[in-house]
Amino acid sequence: MADKLLLEDVRFYGRHGLTRAEQVVGAWFSVDVELAVDLTSAMVSDQVSATIDYGLVARRIVEIGTKNRVNLIERLAGMIVEAMLREFPAQQVRVRVRKLTPPLEGLVGTPAVELVRSR
Numbered sequence: 001m002a003d004k005l006l007l008e009d010v011r012f013y014g015r016h017g018l019t020r021a022e023q024v025v026g027a028w029f030s031v032d033v034e035l036a037v038d039l040t041s042a043m044v045s046d047q048v049s050a051t052i053d054y055g056l057v058a059r060r061i062v063e064i065g066t067k068n069r070v071n072l073i074e075r076l077a078g079m080i081v082e083a084m085l086r087e088f089p090a091q092q093v094r095v096r097v098r099k100l101t102p103p104l105e106g107l108v109g110t111p112a113v114e115l116v117r118s119r
Contacts, residue, residue: 003038004036005034005051005052005054006035007035007054007057008032009030009031010030010033010062011030011031013028014026014069015027016069016072016076016099018072021104022104027100027101027103029098029099030098031061031095031098033061033094035088035092036093037051037052037089052089057084057088060083064080065080073111073113074115077095077097077113081095081115081116092116092118093116095116097114098110099112
């Protein structure tokens with residue numbers, strides 16, 4: 001399927017990580033999600049009911065990211081991709097999770113993971 005609904009840079013503050021600093025201080029996270037869904041009906045009807053409401057997607061991502069603490073961003077990405085497939089009518093979901101401000105001494109760069117799952 002060529003049609004995709006994209007939502008980029010959904011941000012939240014979380015306390016995910018292995019180190020004490022990550023769990024106490026926390027960090028900002030950024031999530032991109034790509035949902036493969038047929039957008040033909042929405043393109044023709046101009047009705048939100050014919051597509052996936054990206055506001056609902058964003059709220060769900062923030063809810064998952066702020067509700068429970070996990071050790072690994074791989075787990076966080078997995079929780080998000082599973083929720084997207086379970087709760088929205090996408091045939092495929094791509095999720096990228098980045099830890100923007102990890103409190104790790106000497107770290108240069110932005111740790112990230114990307115998962116792609118299909119029905």
